[in-house]
Amino acid sequence: MRLATLRTVEGLRLHVRTELGYVDVGRATGDERLSTLAGLLGAGADGLEAAARVAPGASNGVADFAPAVPAPPKIFCLGRNYQEHADEMNKTTSAWPEVFVRFPCCLAGPFDDVYLPSFSSRADYEGELGVVIGARCRHVPAEQALEVVAGYVVLNDVSVRDWQHRGQQWTPGKNFEGTLPVGPELVTADELDQAALVIETHVNGELVQHARTSDMIVGVPELISFLSTFVTLEPGDLIATGTPSGVGTARDVFLDEGDVVEVTVEGIGTIRNRMRKDDRRPASDRWVRLAEEAVSR
Numbered sequence: 001m002r003l004a005t006l007r008t009v010e011g012l013r014l015h016v017r018t019e020l021g022y023v024d025v026g027r028a029t030g031d032e033r034l035s036t037l038a039g040l041l042g043a044g045a046d047g048l049e050a051a052a053r054v055a056p057g058a059s060n061g062v063a064d065f066a067p068a069v070p071a072p073p074k075i076f077c078l079g080r081n082y083q084e085h086a087d088e089m090n091k092t093t094s095a096w097p098e099v100f101v102r103f104p105c106c107l108a109g110p111f112d113d114v115y116l117p118s119f120s121s122r123a124d125y126e127g128e129l130g131v132v133i134g135a136r137c138r139h140v141p142a143e144q145a146l147e148v149v150a151g152y153v154v155l156n157d158v159s160v161r162d163w164q165h166r167g168q169q170w171t172p173g174k175n176f177e178g179t180l181p182v183g184p185e186l187v188t189a190d191e192l193d194q195a196a197l198v199i200e201t202h203v204n205g206e207l208v209q210h211a212r213t214s215d216m217i218v219g220v221p222e223l224i225s226f227l228s229t230f231v232t233l234e235p236g237d238l239i240a241t242g243t244p245s246g247v248g249t250a251r252d253v254f255l256d257e258g259d260v261v262e263v264t265v266e267g268i269g270t271i272r273n274r275m276r277k278d279d280r281r282p283a284s285d286r287w288v289r290l291a292e293e294a295v296s297r
């Protein structure tokens, strides 16, 4: 099953893709709890079954895609989870997952423009597989971890490298608003084996990243086991599983106004975002000057 959150005149509404088009799940089932992804996942297996029974229907106008996971309680991201990516960054890897977090205000729709800060010239793409949690869980053994997965999405962990690497913590450069497009749909776990999917990123049509999810250092089951060791995972939580090699910063090439970045994960789909400059200036140039020092280090 493929679930999309669409922007409608009544706000964000969960839709299921049918052979004729996208159908509003809350309306079709008569159960308004199922009008959002959070509501559907909160309803557990009953919610998924109800959505799966929705009769095919035509889309209501042109679909306007919101982030496929519009309101995740938590967003975890993995750094250096592909060996070749760590190598190109001259970084070592370890068996310990390099976890950082993002805030929900980072999310963008799968076809939205992404606004890059005009005061940095080091914005970069990171094509990745996203995992969406479907059940409240804690201390999940790796052997059972896939049972708590609701489904999978494609994402682009757009990163502002100078703001990422200026300090020890990656939080600023990984949290510019609207720089985490997610979608286009959530493909439910029953339809997809995540173990060896092809991930590809194109910039202006040129292939820049190509790998398989089987190249991850710490795979999806182990990641879920690890994260659930220190926090309760909840329905809708999103895990960005890390990017393979081929990022721009390794070649000193960065994103600019008008660039189009496409990320495709086999079996899920493609997100496509045009990069734009956010012309708003900081209140002070102080932080900009300090961030620029990261470039020369």
Ligand code: ZN
Pocket: 077, 078, 079, 126, 128, 157, 240, 242, 243
């Ligand atoms: Zn990433």
